[in-house]
Amino acid sequence: MAAIGGSGRSTVACLLADALARFGDAVVADLSARLCSPWPAWTAGAQGGGLAVLPPDRPLSRAEIRGAAAVRPAAEGRWSVLTDGREWSTAPLPLPADPAAWYQLAAAGGWQVLVADTAHPVAHDVAAADWAGLPGLTRGWCALPYAVPVVCAQPTADGVQQLQQAVEVLRHCGGVPLERMVVAFSAASDGRLPAVARAASTMLAAHTAAVVHLPHDGGIRARGLAARPSRIGDRTAAAARDLASAVLATAHEAFGDPLPAAPRPTPIPLPLPSPTVPRPGAGHVPV
Structure with missing residues (x-):
């Protein structure tokens, strides 16, 4: 998550998934609009059918869900990405906003770790929801x-x-x-960590897990x-492992070590079928 765009959110999600792949079968859910997302380019040449081949109005098998995911090599093993890799000229997908729908999809696909690359600004979302x-x-x-x-x-x-x-x-x-x-x-540039970031780290350490x-x-x-993991610098890979360790340690402290079996998600009810109206030259389409 992030407060604003340009916070390195997708980069962090990618590095985190790569590091977490050592501990379990991992998948990244790309929640950004296709033309705003880096994931289609990052998974080019490794894509399955993508989110477009997973219709929301019928049951899906585990094989269908996993076959739709792109697969990326990890430093140890591999991990999956659920994104929309179609051409820019295709109609946008109406992706579900409900987080439970993505949890349900990951559970049905049999993944143990879900890394959600969210697209909404967290502070605005929480304040507006209130x-x-x-x-x-x-x-x-x-x-x-x-x-x-x-939070990135x-x-x-x-x-x-x-x-x-x-x-x-x-x-x-x-x-x-x-x-x-x-x-x-x-960090978006090299050099020593700015003093303002060092001060913020000290302040945030008192209120957050890590x-x-x-x-x-x-x-x-x-x-x-899009580069293979071997091209990621040693310092970056080590920091990604530290991030994954912090995430796992936080989960274990909050929920138990080892983590209990995750609950099976409750099926999300589908909306009633929409009425249809004719459109010249195109048969009947839902409205």
Whole structure:
């Protein structure tokens, strides 16, 4: 999760999935709109049918779900990605907003670890949900079994300010477990960590489960994360392992070690069929 765009959220999700693949069968759920997401490019050449081949109006087998996922090699093993890799000219997919739908999909696919690359700004979501008297997406994700929210930010003056504002919103509005929230600072440039980020780390350590710094990686900047894991720098890989360890330690402390078996998700009821109207030259389409 992140307070604003450009916080390194997808990069962190990718590195985290790569590191968590050592511990269990992992999948990344790409929740961004297709033309705003890096995942289709990162999984080019390794894609299954994608989210477009998983219709929401009929039961799906485990083989169908896993066959739709792209597969990426990890430093140890491999992991999967559920994204929409179709051409830009195709109609956008109406992806479900309900976090429980993604949990259900991952469970039906048999994955042990779900890394959700969310697209909504967390502070705005929580504040707007409070005003509307609704739970909101952020609280929905945090309420899933054994969820550990990872909030991403750039270690810059602006990034730290946005992160601190988000934490203040979460503390004031409640419903988001700061005690099991992990903060991931993702550096966009090389050099020593700015003083403002060091100060923020000290402050956040008192309110969150862990603060992890991911260094600038020249290979990622030059080639993106379509590159194989062997091209990721040693410092970056070590920081990703630290992040995965922090996430697992937080989950174990909050829910038990070893983690209990996850509950089977309750089926989400489908909406009633929509009426249809004729459209010239196109037969009948739902409205």
